[in-house]
Amino acid sequence: MTALGHHTLLDFYECEPNRLKRSREIKAILCAAVRAGGGRIVKAVFHNFSPYGVTGVVVITESHVAIHTWPEHRYAAVDIFSCSAKLDHAAIRGYLNRALLAKRTSRRRFRRGVLRKPSLIPSTGPDRS
């Protein structure tokens, strides 16, 4: 059965806390990671929490990549959702691992939208990417 999308959940532990504090830096890192994976950015939204910690989401033609950081715990949560096989999740993970200086990473990957049978509505749309 075909999956319409793939979703990767990444947990980056024991990161360099100074890499996790400022939205400008996190935005630069995440956008660079997305491009390293071949993603095409539509829009990026980043938000600073008080006193520290960042939430960011990059909407891409392949779907989205999100990050949430806890500098006080040296932890960052990332998720990558793509509807195209062209987006390289592993390349994004590798880039973030190096940029955040994480000492430990966990990864979980899921198929999204597994159709039981072909849709009765013919798919006439182009590939979303």
Next chain:
Amino acid sequence: MTALGHHTLLDFYECEPNRLKRSREIKAILCAAVRAGGGRIVKAVFHNFSPYGVTGVVVITESHVAIHTWPEHRYAAVDIFSCSAKLDHAAIRGYLNRALLAKRTSRRRFRRGVLRKPSLIPSTGPDRS
């Protein structure tokens, strides 16, 4: 061990396709669902794909809620990430189930950021929400 966040993956199948086509309508539905769950919206970004299908992300103080729709397959993928126990994931799911007229829904829930031991950096920040 405490988890810093909770992440719910929702798959809505056999939806009413006309509910999945336009970003304006999807944005209204998702924002209302977030509010039904007690979430506070920071910013919302929605994007139409050609010829149909929507990607949307709502950044909330509790983290994010994202949706991707495939009207031609009557399917929508949603994920809810929260760093606070205050956000009601079940209420968001219920709202979306009714609004999208889904006949079948699957749910998977994960803990994010499970720390092995208390961080050496004291957490002085306020609750993120």
